Amino acid sequence: MPQLAYVNGQILPLASATLHVEDRGTQFGDAIYEVCAVLNGQILDWQPHLVRLRRNLAELGITLATADGPLGLQARRLIARNGHRECLLYIQISRGTARRDHAFPQGAPANLVMTVRRFDFAQRVRQLGSGIKVITRADDRWGRVDIKTTGLLPNVLAKQAAREAGAFEAWLVAGSEVREGSSTNAWIVKDGRIITHPTGTHILPGIARDSLIRMAREAQMVVEERAFTLAEARDADEAFLTSTTALILPVVAINGEAVAGGKPGPVTHRLAELVWNEVARQTGWRA
Ligand SMILES: Cc1ncc(COP(=O)(O)O)c(C=O)c1O
Structure with a gap:
């Protein structure tokens, strides 16, 4: 066809x-x-x-x-x-x-x-087991990245740099602050707290991000919407990313250095259950 x-x-x-x-x-x-x-x-x-x-x-x-x-x-x-x-x-x-x-x-x-x-959404479920790697790049985008426009050249260049480095995503960093990925939102977990950059003009308000915040809070988990630094990300208990196409994926390395022992962690695993249960609830789809 x-x-x-x-x-x-x-x-x-x-x-x-x-x-x-x-x-x-x-x-x-x-x-x-x-x-x-x-x-x-x-x-x-x-x-x-x-x-x-x-x-x-x-x-x-x-x-x-x-x-x-x-x-x-x-x-x-x-x-x-x-x-x-x-x-x-x-x-x-x-x-x-x-x-x-x-x-x-x-x-x-x-x-x-x-x-x-x-x-192939089943591929995303399989990737939960291995996790993915990210690199970092300077965030050199315009000042209104909260608007989802097709002007994506900095995102394209950052994603290409990730591909060439054998990574899934490039996290965009301004000063010391991690903002988001080239096409995903960025998260870390520290002492049981789930941390992601607040909405505003510096990130795209991801639909997957918003829905995960809601589900995590409903599950009595603590979510902090605040900026975090690259040093905090390196030192985090867990890291992960979200988007419509990635759903939720554990980050196991940043710039070639292992995060959280280089393995997906339990909080990300629990959040992934919430995400895939919600997919099943809305669409009836199961891996
Ligand atoms: C820069 C950027 N951040 C975050 C996201 C995630 O947004 P969503 O969860 O709506 O897919 C995207 C999606 O394309 C994006 O381009």
């Missing part, structure tokens, strides 16, 4: 699904996006993704004519037409197509694009 994509109201073969060369997303990175996990054909955390998408559009003053209901329906239709049970849904909305000029164009409707691609 050929892959299908959604472009401005139409579902087309991916190979012929295109935007105009003067799409503002291409020329200026003037676009926002979401990535959602789909398991058992069900979109995980759809409502929080929708809330963040709307907030990002509002922050940038992009108007999307499509209302929430039809957007969800079109996304589900695309998933069903592609026939994938486990996949990632990508949604991108740019300010539209217009003659190149920095200032906002008048009367150009937003461009809405959606794609899906197969994804």
